[in-house]
Structures are given as structure tokens and as C-alpha cells.
Amino acid sequence: MKTSVSVNFAGIKLKNPVLTASGTFGYGYEIADLIDLKKLGGIITKTITLLPKDGNPPPRIVEADSGMINSIGLQNIGVCAFVEKPLEKLSKIGIPIIVSIAGACAEDYCGIIRILNGQRAISAVEMNLSCPNLQKQIICHNGKLTRQIIKSVKRISKFPIIAKLSPLITDISKLAISAQEAGADAVSIANTYPAMAIDIKTFKPKLAAVKGGLSGSCIKPITLAQVYEAHKKIKIPILGCGGISKAQDAVEFILAGASCISIGSAALISPKTLIEIAEGIEKILTDKKIKKITDIIGAVADGSEKQNKR
Numbered sequence: 001m002k003t004s005v006s007v008n009f010a011g012i013k014l015k016n017p018v019l020t021a022s023g024t025f026g027y028g029y030e031i032a033d034l035i036d037l038k039k040l041g042g043i044i045t046k047t048i049t050l051l052p053k054d055g056n057p058p059p060r061i062v063e064a065d066s067g068m069i070n071s072i073g074l075q076n077i078g079v080c081a082f083v084e085k086p087l088e089k090l091s092k093i094g095i096p097i098i099v100s101i102a103g104a105c106a107e108d109y110c111g112i113i114r115i116l117n118g119q120r121a122i123s124a125v126e127m128n129l130s131c132p133n134l135q136k137q138i139i140c141h142n143g144k145l146t147r148q149i150i151k152s153v154k155r156i157s158k159f160p161i162i163a164k165l166s167p168l169i170t171d172i173s174k175l176a177i178s179a180q181e182a183g184a185d186a187v188s189i190a191n192t193y194p195a196m197a198i199d200i201k202t203f204k205p206k207l208a209a210v211k212g213g214l215s216g217s218c219i220k221p222i223t224l225a226q227v228y229e230a231h232k233k234i235k236i237p238i239l240g241c242g243g244i245s246k247a248q249d250a251v252e253f254i255l256a257g258a259s260c261i262s263i264g265s266a267a268l269i270s271p272k273t274l275i276e277i278a279e280g281i282e283k284i285l286t287d288k289k290i291k292k293i294t295d296i297i298g299a300v301a302d303g304s305e306k307q308n309k310r
């Protein structure tokens, strides 16, 4: 018998736990010609802001050992244009659409939510509170500000709220608790890690913005540990994101405490990886004779808790 891989995440029914990570597929519908998007659990769109943004000057993506560094800087067309075209197209795919949003303060986030609120194609909103290229030290590591912004958004949002957290904090569970207390329906762990690369021919930084966010396989073990830590302290579900490039990685995140996962860099290189991972998770769990994926969410974190209490 095949394992049931459907999950209920923040009130959204996902047919499997695999989502696209924000920012790595444009607005999300552009890869519809390359892969069958219907086979995914859902799409998380590129982050949109209240007003259009040009982002940082190029070059803004460089390769790193087992990963990449990007300094895109949230280039996007702004929420009004997003609702007009990309959202229209996304609504026709037939899988849950999670819209990623960002701003510099609560008013920015609330302004976007007021415009999105009437849109029935949206299943949830991911609040990007952690872009290393934009929000720097302002929101990322500040539990009080995180709480205040989420509370303001929750007051008016018609959608479930997923708070995407920065990994750049000694104990991410503190930030996750702040998000939970403010009413977030789920947390996304985590965004990229500030990083840089230098060209030894020119003696100059490879990115025009000097620093960017590190993603890809090299960050997987670090983010995995953060999901594990957060799962032990919070009750709301976790979306795990960081360096997942194969089904085995995804299963590790689920065992550490993620209810679902999103994939960025690996799918940017090869979009069909998304489908391979969705199918691979089902195969691994079926081979292990697991009835439902939900039976193993956080199994490793919960197991170690029990051992510690003995």
C-alpha cells in the first residue's frame, strides 16, 4: 500500500508536502511549460512588495561551493500589477497558491494584505520577514518587531499567515515562539544566510551589492537543525526550506519537524527536481511501510525529547 503523503498545513490541504520556494521561479506560473505543476503540493510566489522594486544592480547571482549566493533584492512588479496578471494565471493551475509578501514596516505589509484580501485564488500568505538583501537587521532578528508586524497583519488578513524567519539568530525557536504568540498560523524555516564571494582576478566582490544570501545544499544541515529546535518549542506547523535537493533531504526535514517543505536552488537548476522529490518522498515512506506521512512529522525531534525526559 502506498503511503498517504497529503498534509494539512495551516488550514490548507496539500496533496503532497512539496512546494516551490519563494523567488526561485519568478511568480510561479512561468515554469508551467517545463513541468506539470499539478503534481506539486503548492506554489509559493516570488515576494511582492506594495510598490514595484527594481532590486539590486547586477551581477546578483554567483555560484558558491554546493550552493549559490543571490542579491536580487526583491525585484518585483508590486502588488497591484501582481494581482492583475500573475495571480490571474496562477489561479488556473489548480493547486494552492501561497503569496509571499514583504515590507519595511507593519503598514507596508497591511497595505499589501488589503489589496490581496479580495482574491479568492490565494490559499495563504507567506510573510517574508527575513530577506537578507532588504530587511537587514531591522526585522530579521527582532522578536518584538516580528510579533508586532504579524499581529497587525493577522488583525486584517483573510488568509492564514506563514511567517518566514531568518536563520541568523542563535536560537530560532525564540523567534518562532514570537511568531506563534502573535497569531501566525505557521512558520517557514528559513531564509538564506548572509554571504559573499570575491573575484581573485579583479580583487573585487563578485556581487555588485557585495553581500547576498547563501542557499543550496551547503545550508541543509544548518537549517535542518533549526527546524528540529523550533519543532520542540512550538505547536504551529513548520515549512522547512534550505538546501533540499533530493527526496532523502525532504524526509530528513519531515522527521526533524517540518509538515511540508519548499525547494529553491535545486529546482532553479532543474525544475523537474520538484516532481522527483515529491515522488521520491512517497517511495521512501512506502518502502518503510509508513501509512501516513503525518505519522512521522517531527518523529526525531519528539523521540529525542522523550529520551531527554527519561
Ligand SMILES: Cc1cc2nc3c(=O)[nH]c(=O)nc-3n(C[C@H](O)[C@H](O)[C@H](O)COP(=O)(O)O)c2cc1C
Pocket (backbone or CB within 6 Å): 021, 022, 023, 024, 046, 047, 061, 068, 070, 072, 074, 100, 128, 164, 190, 191, 192, 214, 215, 216, 217, 219, 241, 242, 243, 244, 262, 263, 264, 265, 266
Ligand atoms: C535567486 C533567489 C531568489 C530568492 N528570492 C526570494 C524571495 O523573493 N523571497 C523569499 O522569501 N525568499 C527568496 N529566496 C530564498 C528562498 O526562498 C529559500 O528560502 C532559500 O533559497 C533556501 O532554500 P534553497 O536552499 O532550497 O534554495 C530566494 C533564493 C534565491 C536563490
